[in-house]
Amino acid sequence: MTARTLFDKVWDFHTVLAEGDGPSVLYIDLHLVHEVTSPQAFEGLRLSGRTVRRPDLTVATMDHNVPTVDQLAPIKDPISAAQVEALRRNCADFGIACYGVGHRWQGVVHVIGPELGLTLPGTTIVCGDSHTATHGAFGALAFGIGTTDVEHVLATQTLRATRPRSMEVRIDGELPVGVTAKDVALGVVRTIGTAGAQGHVVEYTGSVVQAMSMEQRMTLCNLTIESGGRAGMVAPDGTTIEYLAGRPFAPRGAAWEAALAAWSELRTDPGAAYDREVLIDAAELAPSVTWGTTPSQSVAITDKVPDPDSFNDPSQRESAVRALEYMGLTPGTPMEEVVVDTVFIGSCTNGRIEDLRSAAAVMDGRRVASGVRVLVVPGSQQVKVQAQEEGLDGIFRAAGAEWRDAGCSMCLGMNPDILQPGQRCASTSNRNFEGRQGRGGRTHLLSPAMAAAAAVEGRITDVRRLRARVS
Amino acid sequence: MKPFRCEHGTLVPLDRSDVDTDQIIPKQFLKRIERTGYGPFLFHEWRYDQSGAEREGFVLNTPVYRTGTVLVAGRNFGCGSSREHAVWALQDHGFRAVIAPSFADIFHGNALSCGLLPVTLAEQEVRALLDLAAEDPRVECVVDLEDGTVSAGELHCHFRLDATQRRLLLDGIDDITLTLHTLGEISAFEAARPGWMPAVSRVEEPA
Numbered sequence: 002m003t004a005r006t007l008f009d010k011v012w013d014f015h016t017v018l019a020e021g022d023g024p025s026v027l028y029i030d031l032h033l034v035h036e037v038t039s040p041q042a043f044e045g046l047r048l049s050g051r052t053v054r055r056p057d058l059t060v061a062t063m064d065h066n067v068p069t070v071d072q073l074a075p076i077k078d079p080i081s082a083a084q085v086e087a088l089r090r091n092c093a094d095f096g097i098a099c100y101g102v103g104h105r106w107q108g109v110v111h112v113i114g115p116e117l118g119l120t121l122p123g124t125t126i127v128c129g130d131s132h133t134a135t136h137g138a139f140g141a142l143a144f145g146i147g148t149t150d151v152e153h154v155l156a157t158q159t160l161r162a163t164r165p166r167s168m169e170v171r172i173d174g175e176l177p178v179g180v181t182a183k184d185v186a187l188g189v190v191r192t193i194g195t196a197g198a199q200g201h202v203v204e205y206t207g208s209v210v211q212a213m214s215m216e217q218r219m220t221l222c223n224l225t226i227e228s229g230g231r232a233g234m235v236a237p238d239g240t241t242i243e244y245l246a247g248r249p250f251a252p253r254g255a256a257w258e259a260a261l262a263a264w265s266e267l268r269t270d271p272g273a274a275y276d277r278e279v280l281i282d283a284a285e286l287a288p289s290v291t292w293g294t295t296p297s298q299s300v301a302i303t304d305k306v307p308d309p310d311s312f313n314d315p316s317q318r319e320s321a322v323r324a325l326e327y328m329g330l331t332p333g334t335p336m337e338e339v340v341v342d343t344v345f346i347g348s349c350t351n352g353r354i355e356d357l358r359s360a361a362a363v364m365d366g367r368r369v370a371s372g373v374r375v376l377v378v379p380g381s382q383q384v385k386v387q388a389q390e391e392g393l394d395g396i397f398r399a400a401g402a403e404w405r406d407a408g409c410s411m412c413l414g415m416n417p418d419i420l421q422p423g424q425r426c427a428s429t430s431n432r433n434f435e436g437r438q439g440r441g442g443r444t445h446l447l448s449p450a451m452a453a454a455a456a457v458e459g460r461i462t463d464v465r466r467l468r469a470r471v472s
Numbered sequence: 473m474k475p476f477r478c479e480h481g482t483l484v485p486l487d488r489s490d491v492d493t494d495q496i497i498p499k500q501f502l503k504r505i506e507r508t509g510y511g512p513f514l515f516h517e518w519r520y521d522q523s524g525a526e527r528e529g530f531v532l533n534t535p536v537y538r539t540g541t542v543l544v545a546g547r548n549f550g551c552g553s554s555r556e557h558a559v560w561a562l563q564d565h566g567f568r569a570v571i572a573p574s575f576a577d578i579f580h581g582n583a584l585s586c587g588l589l590p591v592t593l594a595e596q597e598v599r600a601l602l603d604l605a606a607e608d609p610r611v612e613c614v615v616d617l618e619d620g621t622v623s624a625g626e627l628h629c630h631f632r633l634d635a636t637q638r639r640l641l642l643d644g645i646d647d648i649t650l651t652l653h654t655l656g657e658i659s660a661f662e663a664a665r666p667g668w669m670p671a672v673s674r675v676e677e678p679a
Contacts, residue, residue, distance in 0.1 A: 017654065017657050017658055017661045018654050018657050020636065022634070022635075023634055023635060023636035023637075024634070024636055024637070026651060026654055026657070026658070028658070028661050028662075028665075030665075030669050030670055031670045037502050037503075037555075038554065038555065038556065040505035041505065041506070041507045041556075044505070044507070049648075051648075056672075057671050057672050057673045058670065058671065058672070059672070060672055065502075066503060078503070080503040080504060081503050083503075083505060084503050084504075084505055087505050098672045119670050119672075120670075121668070121669070121670055124669060124670060129554060129556075130553075130554055131552065131553050131554040131578060144578075145554040145578055146554060146578065146581070147554055147555070147556035147559070147578060147581060147582035147585060148507075148556040148557075148582075149556060149582065149585035149586060149646075149647070150581065150582075150585065150647075152648065153647055153648050153651065156648050156651075156652070157648065157651045157652065157655075157658060158658065158662075159651055159654075159658055161647050161650070161651060162581075163634060165577075195490050195548055195551060196490075196547060196548040196551070196574055196576070199548070199574060199576065199577060200577060226552075229548065229551060229576055229577065231577050250670060250671075250672070252667075252668040256667050256668040257668070259666060259667065259668050260666075260668035263666060263668065295490050295492075316489045316546060316547065319488075319489075320488075320489060320490060323488075413494075413499050413553075414499060414500075415499045415500070415502065415503065422522065432492075432494070432552060432553075434492045434494040434495065434552060435494070435495060435517065436494065436495075436498055436517045437494050437499075440498070440517055440522070441522070
């Protein structure tokens with residue numbers, strides 16, 4: 002039999018119908034639903050008299066526009082309230098489990114799937130959200146879809162999709178001290194560009210990826226979309242199995258044994274060819290921060306704001322000029338001199354327990370700099386509870402940060418957590434697009450540890466220097 | 473879905489790369505549960521200042537480009553968020569096709585699903601169209617899906633689209649209708665699906 006990649010195996014297994022080079026009918030094992038991209042899909046079902054084919058493979062939560070303060074109180078924004086209510090009604094009408102506001106499993110859709118054990122290796126997962134790539138950390142083929150496709154999956158439990166190409170991103174070597182999964186992910190996006198993985202499913206391999214925890218792999222896969230990739234994947238291994246064992250929806254007993262047997266086959270065969278391969282030397286990665294308005298526009302924390310003239314490609318040069326104007330930055334300014342007034346720690350990229358531990362370790366015993374507002378938003382209610390059990394909330398509060406309920410919050414500012422025009426935010430989220438966190442707001446993407454360092458120093462800060470000062 | 477065969481319109485040049493869907497339709501407009509009415513919010517932050525007044529210099533605020541139906545943009549158009557609202561907003565404004573050197577995957581799929589034609593042309597062809605649209609805003613552009621061509625002034629370009637997708641657009645058939653013809657195959661697949669695969673029914677809901 003031909004040697005196949007991890008992606009090939011999952012794609013082939015789920016192909017219900019293949020028609021030449023055209024789109025295949027692909028079976029979907031898990032459909033995650035949230036309030037923003039689903040109402041029109043449910044309405045479409047109603048208008049055409051259709052129903053949800055597999056409510057048992059469909060799970061909903063409320064995350065994008067729920068408040069993260071007094072979450073149980075009625076939502077003040079009537080349009081947001083109507084959207085959240087629409088999801089509640091749609092789930093009730095179509096028999097779908099909804100872990101919404103008030104449920105102890107509520108949270109950011111890409112945080113709750115894995116923590117509930119719904120996200121399993123070798124499965125296909127879709128959601129009306131581009132960061133669905135996160136679930137690929139388990140060796141699932143997971144990708145974001147639009148609302149028409151959401152309706153398609155609700156109605157048929159399948160999608161029509163053209164087979165993407167495959168791409169290996171191998172990260173070998175040893176990560177320098179202070180370099181986190183977020184820095185690796187930003188390094189990958191910087192290396193291959195905003196569209197470098199377009200049309201491809203990326204498999205992350207190499208010693209660095211193998212050594213990562215599941216939460217770190219999720220951070221890495223999460224940002225695949227920022228280089229245009231359809232999905233990111235990591236082959237499941239002992240780390241994956243250990244993470245999943247005993248989670249609420251993970252298979253049990255004989256089913257668990259059958260799953261382990263199936264998962265042991267989920268790796269790229271020796272000799273299998275990827276359509277494209279990219280090699281990244283871990284030693285060249287550094288704690289990173291974005292200076293521009295795409296996630297690819299980042300530098301090492303020790304670097305300066307680049308000069309647009311340093312880009313050879315005219316389109317990149319123009320993009321840099323526009324980005325610096327929007328960001329209010331001058332070429333040549335050391336990144337560490339950039340002053341921030343807001344810090345956001347959370348999101349589907351960095352809102353998990355390890356992220357909060359990492360930020361808390363930096364903030365422990367320190368105070369948030371004067372004039373800086375710090376929001377710590379756990380990715381789920383379960384993460385929130387665990388953080389409180391570990392006393393992390395006390396560390397954040399003592400430092401002067403706000404400890405919130407779970408949601409997407411300031412990652413995209415659909416709820417009241419937004420930046421005001423001209424405000425500058427050190428953010429652990431995934432997009433620094435113009436206006437992403439609020440109209441006129443300026444976003445610098447970085448890791449949770451670096452965000453915490455920025456919080457206590459009031460400016461973008463090399464967390465390694467901060468740590469060295471203590472020891 | 474409304475079929476797409478041939479569009480006779482004028483060009484709107486948006487000479488930027490990496491136009492993300494947050495710019496096409498900002499998040500504050502995603503709270504609505506309708507599928508229509510997004511046109512007035514298209515490119516909202518680029519189009520209007522903080523007071524809501526039109527920003528001079530943005531292409532859609534230039535009278536001659538207001539009625540254009542074919543958007544021409546830089547590479548990686550529609551990157552970022554999967555929000556289909558971006559496609560709805562473009563259509564609601566009156567666009568029937570977008571021409572770019574490349575599109576983000578999710579946007580490309582969403583556009584096809586909704587009958588907004590994404591046309592991929594070579595970088596230099598897009599550059600020529602951008603220049604033409606800037607020089608001669610009233611030049612007629614013909615986007616013909618049947619023969620896969622874009623014509624404007626002296627320019628004649630060919631584009632390719634997957635044969636199945638092309639047929640669906642030409643006939644105005646939506647994917648769901650097509651897939652529902654394969655219910656037999658879907659049921660057969662489900663019958664053979666391993667028992668360890670995810671299922672929400674496996675656990676009782678907690679109190």
